[in-house]
Amino acid sequence: MRELPEVFRGSAAVAAGLVTPGRLRGKDFRRLLPDVHARADVPADLRLRSLAASVWAGPGAVLCGYSAAELLGRSCAPRGAPAEVIGTGSGVRSRPGVRVRRDRLHPGEIDRIGGVRITSRMRTAFDLARWLEPTEGVVAVDALARGEFAPDLLLNFAARYRGLRGVRRVADVLSWADARSGSPPETRLRLILVRADLPRPVPQFAVLDDERRRAVWLDLAYPAHRLGVEYDGGDHFATPERARADAARQTRLAAAGWRVLRYTADDMRRTPHRIVDEVRGALRRDAHHRELSITPGP
Template sequence: MPRTAKVPRELAFLPFLGSRAIADGLLTRRMLEGQAWHRLLPDVYVHADGYQPDDHRMWCDAVALTLPPCAAICGRSAAYLWGVNLLDRQSPVAVVLPGNYRPRGHQRVAASYQRLTGDDITRFANLPVTTPARTAFDLGRLLPRVEAVVAVDALLARRLVRVDTLAGYLAAHPPCPGIRQLRQVLALAEPHSGSPMETRLRLVLIDGGLPTPVAQHEVHDHRGRFVGRVDLAYPRWRIAIEYEGDHHRERTQFRRDVARLNDLRACGWLVLRFTADDVLRHPDRIIALVRQAIAERRRAAQATDSPS
């Protein structure tokens, strides 16, 4: 008989507690020790066909089975469940636990200890998870500054939380580590950011002493016809700054980009395009090129305004 015929339907897809499966008469201890099952955590198993070592959702499902009351999935893992992927490959599941609870450590679990109110925890697909506001609050104050802005921007862009809501949460919250950084993050937050790399590019410009650019700016021609939306812009000088991800290498997208670039140039816009290598490894080059472009546009505007 095929192995799949022996798999109880209740255990075919999601992680489960081995002790509960045994108590319910679905499996025996000897069966759990067979090759049909994969042990994820102490007393937590998944069917071998459903085991995906890099599937963070599977690990969230597994870890949730071990959490005590008043605990929740938090941080980057909570953001992932809310649809914002900030994870590295094989990232552990971030959880917040009551201070009096000390479980056995595991490499796939990153535990922190603090008290959450009932309003800080909700359920997502039957998993205990910090609310979007609490998730943004934690990520904005505890991650390194750039990553904190990236995380908050991403949650804002998906309309999971609003800046004013997060500011109100911050104002009502007792003092705790990272509050000063969170205030700075909120001042930099951009609800219209198109991607994490666009946020990083925007911060390169701001940290380089350049004016804050407008995110997702819509360009129209002299007749009011929509020409395109650019990642970042200085409308005053008609300078567009674009982040070029790998998807721009696809043939269809490349053709669209060329047509849009030509339309923007026809409207008098200067378009500067940067890659991940520029943003992550050569920020000084970006700052120099943008500063030069602004200076050239200023000189051109002054020459136009000067009497002949």
């Protein structure tokens, strides 16, 4: 078993004497796709299923879309998303768990990770921007662009591939994208705000703590109003140490004059209007207080 790759063709492994047919069908292995197997103790997440799709589709295939993003370390796919691959063989067709796409690729738009062919970071962002509905397209572009490239550079791909399906969506996605976003949930939270005509917050804003000579980073911030808006992933109180660190962080922000509003995934899904109302109200109250503070007395 140690000589087998992470994902492999069962017929090739049997022919090489690495495993017997009986053991391949047993509890030690999992069949992911026809003649494509992996060890049963490895989670069948999108990464593993994408590797399986690459093996199944053959040597000319290129992982793309959410699969390429996964291998690039920029996970942004919803749960249960299929593996995605650009296939070249006529017999390679979409099936449950694998979406096969037919598309044009320039050789410079293909990278390799661990011997697996994938679309480049920028080509992956371009494809997801045109394939996905607007919100998820922005989420994907933010994730792939973060610390790597300016999203507007994707307009070069839109000009090069004017005839590709969905290319007209790219400009709209880029109008909302921001490579400073720290995570997909933070992008979704930002979009709730800006699409409600609230001012654009600054992603990943550093509040300097002069006393400790360090920065406290906010997911989203309105610096002029000293208002932070954060995504609460539910892990803030996972351990006593994390809870204490989070409490100290909140204390430092409050001491610096910042108010922080925090929202969960459930808040964003169920009551986005409440988020908008609360942030808008906080901005208005701060603006009102500022006006009062500069109004000359009688």
